[in-house]
Amino acid sequence: MTMPALTLATDAATISPLALFLQADIVVKGVMAGLLLASIWTWAIIIGFGVSLGRARKGCAKFENDFWQTEDIDRFYETRAKSDLPSAKVMAAGVAEWRRSTAAKTIDRDGTRDRLATAMSSASAAEIDRLSDRLNILATIGSVAPFVGLFGTVWGIMRAFTSIAAEQNSSLAVVAPGIAEALFATAIGLFAAIPAVIAYNRFSHGINRLEARLNRFADAFYATLSRELEAPR
Amino acid sequence: MERTEKIGLGVATAGHVLLFGLLSTGFLATPNPLKLNSPPMDVSLVDEIDLKSTAPQISTTPPPPSVAPETGETAEPAPSIAAPSEPVVAPPPPAPRPAPKPAPATKPVERAAPKPPAPKPAPAKAKPAKPAPPVEKTKAAPAKEKAKPAPPKPAAATGKGKADKPRGSQLGPDFLKGINTEAPRAAAPVAPAASSVGPRQKAALDAEIRRQLKPHWKAPTGADAEQLRTVVAVELTQSGALAGAPEVVETTGTTASNRAQVKLHQELAVKAVRLAAPFKLPPDLYDGWKSLRISFDKRLSQ
Incomplete structure (x- = not known):
């Protein structure tokens, strides 16, 4: 245990993460590996989520634009409602409910309105739920990773102190490697947590905006359908 | 898992591996200029230090201390022959001379006394005159000298001389001289040593x-x-x-x-x-x- 510590002390100027990882205690190693996986997962979510959220936002904007410009909603529904855009899902839910409600001979207008509103809001909520499924992972990593890293650091520093006691020498060469590898755990924790927190805030804001947009679209569509209900047949 | 998430996982893994590799190869390592400026120095921790003066003048003064011991040893053989003859012949004329010479003669007796072989040299050397001096030595009282009137009288004169001299005589007569002459000499070598x-x-x-x-x-x-x-x-x-x-x-x-x-x-x-x-x-x-x-x-x- 002494020898690698001494060799590290000689070329401590170059901090190799691999060397720090290999010298660490088994507990600190576990913490580091876990945090590294958390970091990879965080970035996987960030990239995937960013791509899907951006795609959904752009797709919704284009979809709604096209929707309001079309003349025949039924034909538009046949061609475009099969896409998995949130707006398309909301529209599909509204149209499906509309068709089901107006298929009967007598139409309960109030009941139809209620059902339309419920169907579309539930469709929009389902889409938001589906999209924001991974956000809680970001929130968890962002809040927990620093503590996990801190745990690794505390453990590593405790170990460094025991090595001081064992060698009965408090010189920097004995203390420094242990503390450096211990602090590396906190560094990885922050490395994982900071992007996770930033991405969580950014994406929850994006999700909120998308939800508001979906709700506006649903309301507008509901208004259109409601107007249609009142039209004499 | 959706396609976008798979892409994200792949990109994240690749990015982490890339970052890890860059850090491992010292991409962001801070160069240590101090390392170059101070080459390593060998330091050996030792408990014993050789404290030797390198002053050259000290080595030029060996003679003074060697005077006293030499006289003590070299004087021994000479008196063993001279002692029996001289106390008889020459007690009266010069007072100081006989005193030193028998003195060394008593030394062998003294030294030999504790040892078992002591009796052997004593009879061989000093049958005529030796019995007296040991008595004076051991008791060293004038009363005893009076108790033995005839033989000690000549010896008593010398004996009195011996009585105060045996102590000094062990080092030889030259000892005091040596000290007197050494005193200025000893002072001289110390001075350069001090300044050195x-x-x-x-x-x-x-x-x-x-x-x-x-x-x-x-x-x-x-x-x-x-x-x-x-x-x-x-x-x-x-x-x-x-x-x-x-x-x-x-x-x-x-x-x-x-x-x-x-x-x-x-x-x-x-x-x-x-x-x-x-x-x-x-x-x-x-x-x-x-x-x-x-x-x-x-x-x-x-």
């Missing part, structure tokens, strides 16, 4: 004194206690023992937070000197460590 306590000798002495003090010095701990520095004046005798109590000269580095530690610091410093005494230091450099001013601080205990 150069910076190197001084440094070696300091290191040696510090080495001997170190096990006894324990710096007090506390807030700012490491800034305290107590200077103690110590007078030493030639044997390395303390000549008088060590005195605290001053304590520097006093701040508001370590003011309470000052007294303890001084006491511990004096205690360290007392415990470390007697110091084992080279006597030929005595002028270099006769009076010392030792400063105690945190560094000394490390």
Whole structure:
């Protein structure tokens, strides 16, 4: 245990993460590996989520634009409602409910309105739920990773102190490697947590905006359908 | 898992591997300029230090100490022959001369006395005159001389001379002369030796004194206690023992937070000197460590 510590002390100027990882205690190693996986997962979510959220936002904007410009909603529904855009899902839910409600001979207008509103809001909520499924992972990593890293650091520093006691020498060469590898755990924790927190805030804001947009679209569509209900047949 | 998430996972993994590899190869390593400026220095920690004066003049003065012992040994064979003849023939004329010569003759007897083979040389050498001197020696009283009137009388005259001389005579008659002549000589060689306590000798002495003090010095701990520095004046005798109590000269580095530690610091410093005494230091450099001013601080205990 002494020898690698001494060799590290000689070329401590170059901090190799691999060397720090290999010298660490088994507990600190576990913490580091876990945090590294958390970091990879965080970035996987960030990239995937960013791509899907951006795609959904752009797709919704284009979809709604096209929707309001079309003349025949039924034909538009046949061609475009099969896409998995949130707006398309909301529209599909509204149209499906509309068709089901107006298929009967007598139409309960109030009941139809209620059902339309419920169907579309539930469709929009389902889409938001589906999209924001991974956000809680970001929130968890962002809040927990620093503590996990801190745990690794505390453990590593405790170990460094025991090595001081064992060698009965408090010189920097004995203390420094242990503390450096211990602090590396906190560094990885922050490395994982900071992007996770930033991405969580950014994406929850994006999700909120998308939800508001979906709700506006649903309301507008509901208004259109409601107007249609009142039209004499 | 959706396609976008798979893409994200792949990109994230690749990015982490890339970052890890860059850090491992020292991409962001801070170059250490100090490393280049200070080449490594070999330091060996040793307990024993050879404290040898390099002054050349010291080696040119061997004769004075060798005078006294030589006379004692070389005188032995001569008197063993002369002693029996001379006390009989020549007691009266010169008083000082006979005195020294029998004196060495008594020496073998004295030396031989404790040993078992002592009787052998005694009868062989000094059957005529020897019985008397041992009696005088052992008892050394004038009353005994009177009890044995006839034979000791001539010897008594010489015996009285012997009575006060045996002690000095063991070293030979030249001893006093040697001392008298040595006195000025001895003073002369010491002077160059003293002046030859150069910076190197001084440094070696300091290191040696510090080495001997170190096990006894324990710096007090506390807030700012490491800034305290107590200077103690110590007078030493030639044997390395303390000549008088060590005195605290001053304590520097006093701040508001370590003011309470000052007294303890001084006491511990004096205690360290007392415990470390007697110091084992080279006597030929005595002028270099006769009076010392030792400063105690945190560094000394490390």
